[in-house]
Amino acid sequence: MAQELVQLQPGTQVERWTIDKKLGEGGFGAVYKVTDPTGSYALKVEGVNEQIQVLKMEVFVLTELAKKCGRHFCKIEDKGRFGSFNYVVMTLVGKSLQDLRKEGPGQHMSMGTAISCGIQCLESLEDLHGIGYLHRDVKPGNYTIGRIELNEQRKVYILDFGMCRKFTNDQGVIRKPRAAAGFRGTVRYAPISCHMQRELCRKDDVETWIYMCVELTTGNLPWKNVQDMNAVGDYKRRCRAEPFIKELFGGCPREYVEILQYVDSLKYYDAPNYQMCYGLMRKAITSMNAQEFPYDWEKGPGGF
Structure with missing residues (x-):
């Protein structure tokens, strides 16, 4: 009740x-x-x-x-x-990245804004992992920008820690994975481990972050209209290989693919190399010839 x-x-x-x-x-x-x-x-x-x-x-x-x-x-x-x-x-914070994405032409952000916001989103996960917590519900609705009246429209905040789980014990040692863990988070963005009911680890937050970056960049995730949870999991697995990988990353910098392949190679106890990911994201801004600033919502009436 x-x-x-x-x-x-x-x-x-x-x-x-x-x-x-x-x-x-x-x-x-x-x-x-x-x-x-x-x-x-x-x-x-x-x-x-x-x-x-x-x-x-x-x-x-x-x-x-x-x-x-x-x-x-x-x-x-x-x-x-x-x-x-x-x-x-x-x-008090400003609008969510989800709302800002939907306000953009084609319901996505410009390349520079999407990549730059993505970098800040990953920084927040690095900080959270640094104190021994997983977020487990990374999605554009759980990130916001700061308030424009405080001149914080370029700062990204992460919210909602209700699904967090401590992955280290009091000595800072990583806890052994449970044999089975229930589904946590949001189906659209959940990592493959989640679909398999496996214990989540740091790389899973980062995998989820990549899906979110794709959506901010293109406005789309190929499985967004698939209702069945298991079918969504199968779709995500399929998008790891040719020709389907293009379906996920069409319109994205190829650095996103590199990051996903790196993250997929990680194991439960591994610490992700956040610096390498930031480096690839910065490289993506250059390779896509994108402009990082001003962010889309700073560009005049209505923000765009």
Whole structure:
């Protein structure tokens, strides 16, 4: 039996925060825009009786990242319990990469913007992996840009750590994989290991990131209209070889193919070579003769 989602009306006070408006809701609670005398922030709420306490993970991960000066993460301003819900107040961000992609001509970003955003998205995963966590739900809807009024429209943030899993133990040693792991994440972007119900590792976050980069670049993933989860897994496997590899990477820099082939060669315990991936992404900007800046949404009325 699902819990009633906490609903807060505009004007309501939660401690020192005034609810401005609802920004959206996920499976476990809602997100609101709130203000206090210092400015505008995002407030996430979750009923205290929720079976799965997502906010706890979110707070823990963001707190750990803050200690390490993570480059692409919201800052926690406040957290606590108020009535029947837990809440966390964090940096308010701008539009998601998913929305920005759909606003572009052909529902994709320009080459330079897509590659450059891709680099920032991978940096955020490198930082997350650096504190021993996998994200396990990498997708354009979980990345946003900063707010234009704060002049952060070139900064990419990663959000939503509710599906994170710690892959190291307290000594920093990688945990042994479980024999079987349930499906986690979003079918469209999930790595092949996920379809096989295998324990995920760092390379899986990076594989998912590549699918996301393809979609930002071309507006398309060949399996996007396939409903059956197993069929999607088969499609992804097929796209590893000729002639189908062209179906996945048509219109993309060939460096994307190189990165995928490298990632596919990695094993469970391997640390991805992020620097090599950034190098290939930078090379792609040059080889495609693309312009990194300004980003598409900086280019005048309506952003494009």
